[in-house]
Amino acid sequence: MAYINCRRNKKGKITSWYYSVSNYPFGNIRKGKFETKREAEIAAQYLEEKLAEEKKTCKKIHSKYDLLPFNIEFEHWIKKKKSNLNQNTILMTI
Secondary structure (H helix, E strand, O other): OEEEEEEOOOOOOEEEEEEEEEOOOOEEEEEEEEHHHHHHHHHHHHHHHHHHHHHHHHHHHHHHHHOHHHHHHHHHHHHOOOOOOOHHHHHHHH
């Protein structure tokens, strides 16, 4: 969810608007210097939608390519790619 707030000068007059969007685990994204609150809301909404799409693709990628522990992945790699090696060599690496 976006946090929208205004910046004020020393006299208390609103000078500009800014938004802050939480982008876990990478921290917050902040952007400012909007003349109206509505402009800041629209920009924040656009950014939230963009981040939501990226999160969906990241979930798809991670679920599609779940990795096994390194030793098991390494054994599969040796069996598949290095099948022409001598049996003693394969036993030494495993």
